[in-house]
Amino acid sequence: MAVLRNRTEKAIHWLFLGIATVSIGILVLIMFFLFHEGLPIFKTVTVQEFVLGHYWYPTDDPSDFGILPLIVASLFVTLLSAMISIPLGVMTAVYLSEIASRKVAEIVKPVVELLAALPSVVIGFFGMVLVGPFLQKTFGIPIGLNLFNASLMLAFMSVPTICSIAEDALYSVPDSLREASLALGATELETIVKVIVPAGLSGISTAIILGMSRAIGETMVVLMVAGGAAMLPGSIFDPVRPMPASIASEMAEAPFRGEHYHALFAIGIVLFLFTMAFNLVADQIAQRYRQSGEASL
Amino acid sequence: MKDLSEESLSDENGGIKGIFEKGAGLGGRRRMQALWFGFFRGAALINGFALGLILFFMFSRGWQAISWEFLTQPPRDSMTAGGIFPCIIGTLGLALGAIAVALPIGVASAIYLNEYASSGKIMRIIRLGISNLAGVPSVVFGLFGLAFFCIILGMGVSLAAGALTLGAMTLPVIIGATEEALKSVPDTYREASLGLGATRWQTIWRVVLPSALPGILTGAILGISRAAGETAPIMFTAAVFFTPKIPSSIMDEVMALPYHIYVLATAGTSIEQTRPLQYGTALVLIALVLGMNLVAIIYRSKLRKKMR
Amino acid sequence: ERLSINGSTTVLPAAQKLAEAFMKVRPDVTVSVAGGGSGNGIKAIVDGTTHVGNSSRFIRNSEVRMAVEKDTYPVPFRIGLDCIVPVVHPDNPVKDLSLDQLRDMYTGKIRNWKEVGGRDMRVVVISRDSSSGTFESWGDLVMNKQRVVPSALTVPSNGGLVQAVTTTPGAIGYIALGYVNKDVKMVSVDGVMGSEENTISGRYPISRPLFMFTRGWPEGVTLDFINFVFSKKGQEEVKASGSIPVY
Amino acid sequence: MEKKWKMQAKGLNFYYGNFQALYDIDLGFRERDVTALIGPSGCGKSTFLRCLNRMNDLIPISRVKGEVLLDDNNIYAPSVDVVRLRRKIGMVFQKPNPFPKTIFENVAYGLRVNGVRDKNIIAGQVEKSLRQAALWEEVKDRLHESALGMSGGQQQRLCIARALAVEPEVLLMDEPASALDPLATQKIEELIHELKRFYSIIIVTHNMQQAARVSDTTAFFYMGRIIEVDETDTIFTNPKNKQTEEYITGRFG
Amino acid sequence: MEKKWKMQAKGLNFYYGNFQALYDIDLGFRERDVTALIGPSGCGKSTFLRCLNRMNDLIPISRVKGEVLLDDNNIYAPSVDVVRLRRKIGMVFQKPNPFPKTIFENVAYGLRVNGVRDKNIIAGQVEKSLRQAALWEEVKDRLHESALGMSGGQQQRLCIARALAVEPEVLLMDEPASALDPLATQKIEELIHELKRFYSIIIVTHNMQQAARVSDTTAFFYMGRIIEVDETDTIFTNPKNKQTEEYITGRFG
């Protein structure tokens, strides 16, 4: 009986290990297919021409596969949205974890979570039909669908990410530090600024990076709101065409394993590398944070 | 007896030598605090304002479109009239299919990570892999689904391919939620069970999973709602513009609510005319997704209260 | 049984009407219709993911080559005719533009409406994305193969273009005749207004045929559908959708 | 030395990764005897206790050197079935930790996982164990209510009943009364007195008076080592070691 | 009664929501005197201590009735500035809780937030406080290293230095040595002896012997009430109350 039992236990263990590897297997598969389908484009263009080329005319004859405008667009919308979402997200996190009463926090937190749950297509739709015309009128700009509008919508998508991770980080700062500071005659604000936020800084950085990672990979919003012009923007009210938008709008027309198809997968590689870099950095920070946490015991 | 007021607590009175700035300091510090707390509160308010604004517009402009016909009929007249029934069915099919794929794999993976795996380099890599999987942009999932499910596995544009793609995308959500649920089961339960001569699997099956179940369910609901709202992964793998009948097999193409909003708003034949339909569809999608989230949130907060 | 139709947004209104009418006479068939542009339609034929591929341009040589490599022989059916009309915002006073002016606006040489007799206002160039047959015809017939400026807004469909022009006072765009409505203002080209009459007579300079492609010679339901398209009832639907029927 | 050794640790060393938590522990436990383990916080009492039923196996970075004998068999021998071993050695924890199940199911749990299916046997054993744990009278009318609705003291006695249901030979208790009020503590102590007629009991406690009241033998741990072990009376009235004396008189810890 | 009252609680009642944690506490603390608060776990010692610098204000559901006088002024009067009050009443916690900053910045923190900018004054005050906390010699060469790299005992003394730097008048300590090893505990006790020359000290402890060693006055709490308060010698040799005696002799708790 003991032998049988041991065997079942072993079998179950291996079964679970097997399934857990499936999860990783998916990531490996994703990478495999991205590279497998994307790399052939470099038979046509060099990596340099691809990444640094200024013109994206994939269906012209002869075609141009330069994605610099797309990369720049992605970076700009991400940075601009970060400038909105970081203060908003972090300050909301501070409010939730340090200032709000339990009752208020119990209302605000679900609001933030619901904001996170809004489908991106709805936010894109909102930006397109309401925010765009509004921006046009208020700023007297010719085009409502532009870098700024897209950044604004992206900011609303990344605020919840930033806020909830940052809040976790602040919340996990031990109460003993709060009390120590207050007991020395510091005000709540001083305690927050000088003790709580520095102590939660690595968690907050993780939050910010993950928020930006979410923004750079977001598709529907930039597809519907950014304007779709594959050019280097000259102002924040210029239309742009970030990488995910290009993939989403052109994939359906690119014949299987044609140049255009390979080029779009290659954009996928670039996008994937960006988000992976963001995630690795976030993981590094989180890791270091954990170690210093242990050291303090 | 006199009150211990500002003055009586001032430095002269308290015996502290002249190193502290006199009384003046504190008023300024308080004012600073009030100002900044105002900003913090304002930031939080903006979130509520944003959500309120979006909901308000979608509701005020969409509710007229909602009718029994809208919810139960396919689109008619070049999609300028009729309903969105096939989209609702398609979205439900995709989301349920996705969760049917992701839930068993996700829960089993989380059980392995939390209950079996010992920490070490390999574990670290697996974890890193999963956190990276969570960070992969949805459009890249779409590319993967197109290349792998639709073309290599020959599923074509179909409910099955879409559900699998969404399932892969939902996986990290499920793993995360399940791990959290498993972590919240106190270790003493595990030790008590093992101490009574239960095997590891018996412990997991009889003690750990029942305690973690509500948390796992919450995660599953959130996973479904996430899958239901995604557009980019199904654009190339499952969704089409118009197919009025209910899919008869999982190899059929489907309509889906998020994609329907997108095409009506950007690629329809008469965008302006169909605005009410767009708002209506958006409202239905929001109701579906936020409804599920609300259920999950309420359920979870009840759970947390019970745990205390 | 199922029949899928995919492709050109120019053909889309016709295809949608045809599909609905066809399902009335053949209730046993489920027709699904997708848009996205001519490129999508031809690609779907090449990849074998659709039965009927709509296109507002003819198939390219490279596409035929690719199709043949995959053992597919696309067969074109010319189901109608269309002309591409430049459109501006209803408030824009400009009534006529020459082909040269249009080209200069789209290459970025003309940047202000006052250069073509309009108000002092920046020209916002709106174009279609690369999958569009209309875009390609525009390139052939207006641009002389010159490239559209990168700063042009791109929209994925005729409908989207109407939408964009409607909301942008300085916009210039081009759409299929069938999509013209009161929200946009048609501009005549070299003095000729785009219309069914002028297209058939050949006076209007920017017109092109519309196609449906099948994979090899159509059979079964696909054949029935194509036959339906060329039936009297079918051509009435084409006309009703705003395009110009073949007869 | 009338009674024979039930369990014996021989040259036991224990490591959490690089940190050595136990040094060369030699300690025997007699049959039907209560042994108390005392010592300041962090000295390794719990670690040692958890070596006795191999609960430390669960900690991935841990390592054991040395032997622990149960009836002269080394429980760390490779052939040993840990699951079976743990059934023979019951354990009660610092905080009462009943499963979120009914009272009945809590006690029946150990039987069920050990393959007992017969309803009558289970019911009989549940009643017997609850009686042994002096809980039967209090709960017999609410056996099918949740165990979480009981008071702390009742919960701890339930945990003892749960451990008894699988008929172990040794009972390990890690500060079983430290989370309880004085009255409940007293009940647990009385219970230990009763149970010692059938079981070998090893109890960790911070409360010197408790050790003095319930145990026959007391072992004093300090920094991972056994400093002194002797009859409880001797330890408390006439300790040989200075550190022991200082600890007992509360000079430190 | 040569020394005058530094602080006095008068008819103090404290509630966590509906649960009353303190009942009618009347207790005075003399200047330059050490008062120990003892009693079983959960009896309200920490709660009472935290009433003395209004740290309990932070708990949203809490409510206070009664008065606490500091130099004859009620600290619960509406006009009182809590921030200022807390500067006057230093607090040391059970677990050492240095900020994740350098040693120097930990001690300087209280000065900085209280508006001291002058570098020389700060440096002087930091050194003085570290000397008072008997830590200066050990850390003077690594003032700008992280405080988290210190041992537990050093960290606790750092926390004491941090509290002293703002020159409080009263020092509250909640089991300041319970997380420390015997040696570090001894250092802290010696330190308390030193500090008592300048401050009124109120210390909560679980360790009866510690109370006996360091305090002049001892108050015994039980279930939210003061059962007995007297000179420490009297309490430990000749308690008047039976519960006090039982607790001190370890019969319960």
Ligand SMILES: Nc1ncnc2c1ncn2[C@@H]1O[C@H](COP(=O)(O)OP(=O)(O)OP(=O)(O)O)[C@@H](O)[C@H]1O
């Ligand atoms: N899981 C673990 N990983 C690493 N070190 C551990 C672990 N558990 C305990 N230790 C360390 O081992 C030593 C002994 O711990 P143990 O819990 O056995 O002490 P104890 O005597 O039971 O103390 P207490 O009276 O506080 O319960 C301590 O220094 C502790 O920090």
Ligand SMILES: Nc1ncnc2c1ncn2[C@@H]1O[C@H](COP(=O)(O)OP(=O)(O)OP(=O)(O)O)[C@@H](O)[C@H]1O
């Ligand atoms: N934040 C709180 N909310 C509700 N009840 C509390 C809170 N803090 C303490 N209590 C309750 O108040 C009572 C007194 O607690 P307190 O912490 O003052 O006890 P203590 O004497 O310090 O105990 P210990 O020796 O364990 O530290 C306890 O019953 C406790 O459960």
Ligand SMILES: [Mg+2]
């Ligand atoms: Mg222990």
Ligand SMILES: [Mg+2]
């Ligand atoms: Mg306490």
Ligand SMILES: O=P([O-])([O-])[O-]
């Ligand atoms: O007709 P198109 O949509 O391809 O321009």
